Amino acid sequence: MTATTSGVIAFQGEPGAYSHEACRQARPGMEVLPCATFEEVVEATRSGRADLGMLAVENSTYGRVADVHTLLPSSGLHIIDEAFVRVHIALLAVKGARLEQIRRVRAMSILHGQCRGFARPHGWEMLNVHDNAAGARQVAELGDPSEAAFASALAGEINGLDVLAREIEDQSNNTTRFLVMSREPDHSRRANRMLTTFTFRVRNIPAALYKALGGFATNGVNMTKLESYMVGGQFTATEFYADIEGHPDDAPVARALEELHFFTSRLKILGVYPAFPGRN
Template identity: 65%
Template sequence: MTTHQTGVIAFQGELGAYSHEACRQARPGMKVMPCATFEEVIEAVRRGDADLAMLPVENSTYGRVADIHRLLPESGLHIHDELFVRVRIALMSMPGRKLEEIKLVRAHLVLLPQSARFLREHQIVGHAAADSAGAAADLARTQTPGEGVLASDLAAEIYGLEVLAHDIEDHAHNTTRFLVMGREPDLKRRGHGRMMTTFVFQVRNIPAALYKAMGGFATNGVNMTKLESYMVDGNFTATQFYADIEGHPDDTNVRLALDELRYFTTHMNLLGVYPADPGRNH
């Protein structure tokens, strides 16, 4: 999925972060706007400073991205596309350094265990950093001898570092799913392949409400690829559900399933209708 588009797309992190890589892959014609937090990304789009937001929602190794499901329904934004990005980890350092000189690397905490085998084989100690791309920027500034960074190839390109080893992650399947979101919904578009529909809902306070709400998807042959629950405002009695299904709301079976769902819910909020990324097939 690649759409050439002008304008600005916002992401969380420093230039060279994996979210920046996702922006370049999905919207190569757009300028990027790095933001410190997910909330700042969403606000930049709501204010009109950015046209789109690139937000990670889940990782194949670490599961759901913290807080993102809480933020999405309240954001007022709508999903335009999804994107699956392989997390490829590169070890980089100052130009001219050799791999055997590197004794310590800095990286975001989640990257270190993903590269544990490589680091152990080369007797390199890993130190956690707040941000991998930020660690690359710091190394480019300090030029500390014997030190490297684990980050994306894009980070090395941006900060003038030299990649000493590519694809050092222990498992080649590690993938992050991103959502491209904008201010306006786009519910009528049809992709060449499968369509996805994402929504959140709360069930009515009646016995077996969730079971009954889900029944409509089974009886109408709608494939639900994700169903997650989380508390609303820290309240144990208020549970909201986030769901991804295959299909378009205009499809007869999807329309019937959603009609049945509404009967058993206190509210339902459609977050987006968008083409399924080819990465779903892998």
């Protein structure tokens, strides 16, 4: 990991959000700055209010966080690390509340979808909120034993709530991947396993994507992620987001990226960073 271990790190959500947990795990010595949106995280980091930004990019159950993939290329920031957080979902309620008293549960829709197996038999009313930690805060403010929230145990601790049930997520490997963003790139580090993340747009020629990716196959470079998304709401303009194993200075990676240039109209390196030790 980079040497940045002090200062301020921004995250999306309220205190107790899973992004907050990611900050505590990846940068335990840094002060946290909660932000309402991903855009605010980027702006806080870009403006210098925060030294680093923590952005969620994908969840093993829910899939990718689409807003972030479209935000990264134009953010002006650079990926310097990745972090994986095991998403343990807790059912939180006011002190003294009992499970049989619960009538309504607050959480983001994506979190509701990650613990359907636990919730369905109870027949609770599900209320969508903009942030899981905000749902926990609202339950604390209401003081009603029939109100509950799906959120992290950290959110319960911060808001003085009881944990009525722990680890209620449907998938035992439910994990979210985060990216640590900085104003400056850091390509100097070397680790046993390095990752390079980039976006590209292929030229308008036949079989352009096939040709663009051929260099990675012929040079033995492992591509761990390839995703596409529309640019500017146009069906004919497609951007690709990719993660590969290796460093741009590695000979196989350098040759593959050089070949990629021939078939792309745009190529942007978003970050070069060590793979998270527990990513597998």
